[in-house]
Amino acid sequence: MENDGGCSSERSLYEVLGVGATATQQEIRKAYHKLALRLHPDKNKDDQEAKEKFQQLQKVISILGDEEKRAVYDQTGSVDDADLSGDVVDNLRDFFNALYKKVTEEDIEEFEENYRGSESEKKDLIELYTKFKGKMSRLFCSMLCSDPKLDSHRFKDIIDEAIAAGEVKSTKAYKKWAKEISEIKPPTSPQKMRHKAKEGAETDLYALISQRRDSRKEKFDTMFSSLASRYGSSADTEPNEEEFEAAKRKVESRRVSSKKSRRNLALVASVFYQVICLTDLEADHMNPFETSICINRLVLPEFLLQGSLCLLFLLTWHWFFFLVSLPVTCYHAMLYNKRRHLIDVTEVFRGIDFEKKLRFTKLGFYISLFILVVFRLTLSVVYSLTEDDDLLHLF
Structure with missing residues (x-):
């Protein structure tokens, strides 16, 4: 099939350039340069169709030459002339972003609430315990929605049950960690403590802002007093019009x-x-x-x-x-x-x-x-x- 830079509804953008859908960026640009040299208006001065094909070729490379736009094109399928010159190309980024839901803080809190105490959490805990061979400090770094101060006793009970059932084996590192946790009083309600921690962080932030505001006010008052004492003698004299x-x-x-x-x-x-x-x-x-x-x-x-x-x-x-x-x-x-x-x-x-x-x-x-x-x-x-x-x- 001969490549002439045109773009019809029956041909994909890859066929226009004469490359496969798995072509690399280097191969795409090489094919583009060959067509651009052949269809350039300087070499086809009296051919209006060649100029139109050259302009269309620029729009094709603007999609396939960009990784993000090319990924969206691969998902949406063939693009015809109207799409290339219309809003589809201009709004590719908006379309790509619309494919995925924006994650909010409420979504994270809802996920954490459903995840804690679920079978998925227990399965992940056992898998990470096996992966890190009972090294709980490393386990907490990889465990979702976990806090050593709030979840250590709960995780210890789950792992002990798994060890008793023969699902996992006890290790030296885990025994040492379990002994230290047994000597610590467990939290009464980890979930409430989480909310208190958030409220405490907000209170600390408010206190820090108030402290800085009072400090700036004190510095301003000191500077104002210094200026008043320095220029106080002429404070009552007003400048003339000139x-x-x-x-x-x-x-x-x-x-x-x-x-x-x-x-x-x-x-x-x-x-x-x-x-x-x-x-x-x-x-x-x-x-x-x-x-x-x-x-x-x-x-x-x-x-x-x-x-x-x-x-x-x-x-x-x-x-x-x-x-x-x-x-x-x-x-x-x-x-x-x-x-x-x-x-x-x-x-x-x-x-x-x-x-x-x-x-x-x-x-x-x-x-x-x-x-x-x-x-x-x-x-x-x-x-x-x-x-x-x-x-x-x-x-």
């Missing part, structure tokens, strides 16, 4: 600078992630379809964030930062107007070198701008302690 406005401007300047630094840091993180995606694509760790989606989701938010940062520089009269950011803003606007801001999956291999160089350049620019903004924020904090703010106007 001093109040100056202090207000300083606080506002620091707040705006902090907002700029956060936006700049977000730009650095966004471009850095795009560089990682392109690097993984170049190293064949991702397929072009997934890489294009990951990068295109971040392009427009990056443009808007960088434009808003440039506008913020203008509104706050920071001419140096505004003039530095303006060329990048204009370049982004030009790309958007020409609809060249998104990566085309059919052209990604041809322009991968340019896209990487562009993002490395922007990454260097954003990092440099971030350093300058943080430097100015530091200056604003330092000079807010003095009356001289002249250096800040340079930025």
Whole structure:
């Protein structure tokens, strides 16, 4: 059967790639690369059907190339074209999670209540006793829902009955442990003690939180008293209007600078992630379809964030930062107007070198701008302690 990259309802995704259902990831990627080279639009420029088959091939590898999605596909069976381009692929993780019930704390407590004293517990106890040759310390580490302080006497009675019935043999380690347990008073009601232990843990936690809260309050009161004693002489004097406005401007300047630094840091993180995606694509760790989606989701938010940062520089009269950011803003606007801001999956291999160089350049620019903004924020904090703010106007 010839592989042409198409995907019909009568053919499985494995048949599309020409591999078996037990193929390894290496074999799947090898078959994918062969088809991708043959169906690439650059080699079939006038063939619209080849382009559609190439795009469909990206969707096939996005499923079989991912272990989790492939496992779900193996469970659900064949996937046709509508499924590949619809919600099934997008919601594979949700579907996979829906196959299993989420375990809650109530489920665990219910299981423990039904398990303790049951035949299953007795069977597990005997098996672990035989496995560890009567070494009870190791047995308690593997026994479900067990506590040495609460279950030792009960387990001793069960094992003694099994030894008397000839089901298991007594060992030297068990005899030593049984002798020590016999000298300890057994708990009156292990189940009630479990609830008391939980309540005691909650009480201890509440007491710890209260203690830390009181400690923080005491430290705050001490600090406040120290400040009052240090500046108490001028406590009754109120600042005049000019001093109040100056202090207000300083606080506002620091707040705006902090907002700029956060936006700049977000730009650095966004471009850095795009560089990682392109690097993984170049190293064949991702397929072009997934890489294009990951990068295109971040392009427009990056443009808007960088434009808003440039506008913020203008509104706050920071001419140096505004003039530095303006060329990048204009370049982004030009790309958007020409609809060249998104990566085309059919052209990604041809322009991968340019896209990487562009993002490395922007990454260097954003990092440099971030350093300058943080430097100015530091200056604003330092000079807010003095009356001289002249250096800040340079930025």
